[in-house]
Amino acid sequence: MKLNEWMVKPTPQTEWIQGRGILLWLAFFFIELGAGIFFVATFFGNLWAMLIGWLVCGVIGGGVHILYLGHPFRFWRMVRKPGSSWISRGLIFVSLFLILGLIQMAVVSGGGSSLVLTILVDILAFLTIVYGGFAMNCVNGIPLWNTALLPILYAVSGIWGGASVALGIALGTGAASTIGVSLEEWIRLLLIAYIGLIIVYFISVRYTNLTGKVSVQGIVSGEYWPLMWFGVVLIGLVIPIAVVVISLGTGIENMSAAVLYIAILCELVGDITMRYLILKDGLYSPLIASSAYAP
Amino acid sequence: MRLGMVIDRKRCIGCYACMISCKQSHALPPEVFWNRVLISETGTYPTVTKQILPVICNHCEEAACVAVCPTGATEKREDGIVWIDADKCVGCRYCLIACPYQMRTYHSDNKKEYWPGQGLSELESFGRETFYPLQPKTVVKCNFCMERLEEGQRNGLQIGIDREATPVCVNACPVKARTFGDLNDPNSNVSILIKERKGYSLHPEYGTEPSVHYLD
Numbered sequence: 001m002k003l004n005e006w007m008v009k010p011t012p013q014t015e016w017i018q019g020r021g022i023l024l025w026l027a028f029f030f031i032e033l034g035a036g037i038f039f040v041a042t043f044f045g046n047l048w049a050m051l052i053g054w055l056v057c058g059v060i061g062g063g064v065h066i067l068y069l070g071h072p073f074r075f076w077r078m079v080r081k082p083g084s085s086w087i088s089r090g091l092i093f094v095s096l097f098l099i100l101g102l103i104q105m106a107v108v109s110g111g112g113s114s115l116v117l118t119i120l121v122d123i124l125a126f127l128t129i130v131y132g133g134f135a136m137n138c139v140n141g142i143p144l145w146n147t148a149l150l151p152i153l154y155a156v157s158g159i160w161g162g163a164s165v166a167l168g169i170a171l172g173t174g175a176a177s178t179i180g181v182s183l184e185e186w187i188r189l190l191l192i193a194y195i196g197l198i199i200v201y202f203i204s205v206r207y208t209n210l211t212g213k214v215s216v217q218g219i220v221s222g223e224y225w226p227l228m229w230f231g232v233v234l235i236g237l238v239i240p241i242a243v244v245v246i247s248l249g250t251g252i253e254n255m256s257a258a259v260l261y262i263a264i265l266c267e268l269v270g271d272i273t274m275r276y277l278i279l280k281d282g283l284y285s286p287l288i289a290s291s292a293y294a295p
Numbered sequence: 296m297r298l299g300m301v302i303d304r305k306r307c308i309g310c311y312a313c314m315i316s317c318k319q320s321h322a323l324p325p326e327v328f329w330n331r332v333l334i335s336e337t338g339t340y341p342t343v344t345k346q347i348l349p350v351i352c353n354h355c356e357e358a359a360c361v362a363v364c365p366t367g368a369t370e371k372r373e374d375g376i377v378w379i380d381a382d383k384c385v386g387c388r389y390c391l392i393a394c395p396y397q398m399r400t401y402h403s404d405n406k407k408e409y410w411p412g413q414g415l416s417e418l419e420s421f422g423r424e425t426f427y428p429l430q431p432k433t434v435v436k437c438n439f440c441m442e443r444l445e446e447g448q449r450n451g452l453q454i455g456i457d458r459e460a461t462p463v464c465v466n467a468c469p470v471k472a473r474t475f476g477d478l479n480d481p482n483s484n485v486s487i488l489i490k491e492r493k494g495y496s497l498h499p500e501y502g503t504e505p506s507v508h509y510l511d
Contacts, residue, residue, distance in 0.1 A: 005334075074383075085363050138363065285395070287497055
C-alpha cells in the first residue's frame with residue numbers, strides 16, 4: 001500500500017493480528033476457552049475440568065496477553081479505568097475469576113460446596129468469556145466488530161468450546177458415564193446456536209455499510225474464503241455436526257472416544273479460525289472516498 | 296479553551312510540507328507519521344476529481360482513545376489536547392485499535408534507521424535521544440506541538456497567531472491552508488472560518504466530535 005493510499009479504501013487493522021498481534025489472538029482464545037471450561041465444569045462438579053480451565057485461562061491466556069504488551073511489567077496499571085475501558089474491566093474480571101476460582105477448587109476438592117461462591121465464580125467466568133467481544137464491539141471504526149452480535153457469538157463459542165473440552169476431560173478421567181450425556185446435550189444446543197449466530201452475524205454486518213459488505217465478502221468469497229469454508233465450516237462445523245447426528249442415533253455412551261476427541265479438536269480449530277478471521281478482516285471505513293475502491 | 300485546527304482543502308496543494316515538518320520537528324522514526332496527506336480520485340473518466348485530504352489526530356472532544364485506555368495514559372487536557380503519558384502506557388494498543396481515524400502509531404523500535412544497514416545517522420541519534428525522545432513500545436501521536444504551545448504561552452505569545460506558539464504543520468504550509476485556534480471562542484479565526492465556510496469534520500456519525508475541521 002502506498003503511503004497516500006492508506007485509509008482511502010477499507011483498511012485492515014494490523015496491531016491485533018500481525019506480528020506480535022498474533023499473541024493477542026491467542027490470548028483472547030485461551031482466556032475465553034479456559035473460562036468456558038471452568039464455567040461448564042462448575043455445573044457438573046468436575047474438579048479436573050475446573051483445574052484445566054483455570055490453567056488455560058490464567059496461565060496460558062493471561063500469560064500470552066501479558067507477553068503481547070509493550071511493557072509487560074506495567075500490566076498492573078491496566079485496572080485503573082474500569083469505568084470506560086473494557087480491557088481494564090476484563091483484567092479485573094479475569095483476576096477475580098482466577099482468585100475465586102482457586103478458592104472454589106479448594107472447596108470442591110475438600111468435599112464442600114458453596115452456592116454463593118459457585119454463582120459468583122460462574123458470573124465472573126461468563127464475564128471473562130464475553131469481555132473480549134465487548135472490547136472489540138466498542139470499536140466503531142470497524143463494522144465487522146461494531147455489532148452487538150459479536151459478544152454473543154464469543155459467549156456461545158466460549159461456552160461451546162468449554163463444554164467440548166470438558167467432555168474430553170470427562171472421557172479422559174472416566175467421568176463420561178456420569179456427565180457425558182448432559183455435556184453432549186449442552187454441545188448440541190450450543191452448536192445449533194453457534195451456527196445460527198454466525199449466519200445472522202454475517203448477514204447483519206454485510207448490510208451495515210460498504211465497509212461491512214467488503215469485510216463479509218472478504219471472509220466468505222474473497223481473500224480468506226479457504227479459511228472460512230475449510231477451517232470454520234468444514235472442520236469446525238460439519239464434522240462436529242456429523243458426530244452429533246451419529247450420537248443421536250447411537251447414544252454418546254456408545255461412541256468411540258477417538259471420534260469424540262476428533263470432534264472436540266475440530267470444534268476448537270473452527271473456533272480459533274473464526275476468531276482469526278474476525279481479527280484479520282477487521283476493516284476500517286476509509287477517511288476519504290475513492291472510486292478506485294470497488295468491492 | 297478547546298484548541299482546534301481548520302484545514303482548507305481548497306487551498307491544499309498536497310505538497311506534504313506539513314507531513315515533513317512534523318517528521319522533522321519531532322524526529323519521528325521510519326513508519327511513524329503524525330501528519331499524513333491522503334490522495335485519491337473520485338468519479339469516472341472524463342469527470343474525475345482528485346481528492347487531497349491532510350489528516351492528523353483530531354483531538355476529539357469525545358475521544359474513543361481516552362475512553363478505552365486501561366491505564367489512563369491517554370488523557371484529554373483542559374485545553375482540548377489529547378496527549379499520551381508514555382510512562383503510563385503499557386503498549387496494549389487498544390487506543391490505536393479504537394481510533395476510527397487511525398491516527399495513532401505503535402512506536403516499536405527506537406533504532407530503526409532511515410538508511411537500513413548504515414546505522415543511525417548523527418541527526419537521527421540526536422533527534423531520538425536528545426531532541427525529541429520517544430519511549431519505545433508505546434503508542435505515539437500528534438499532540439498539537441503542545442510543548443511548543445506551552446513555551447509560547449510562557450513567553451506571552453498568542454496561540455495560533457504567533458508562529459512560535461503555533462504547531463509546525465500550520466507554519467510550514469506554503470498556502471496557509473491550516474489555521475489553529477480556540478474553537479470555544481466564537482471570535483477566533485478557526486470559529487469564524489467554520490461558521491462562514493461551513494466547516495465539517497470526518498465521520499461525525501462516530502460521535503467523537505473532532506477538533507479538526509475541514510473546509511471545501
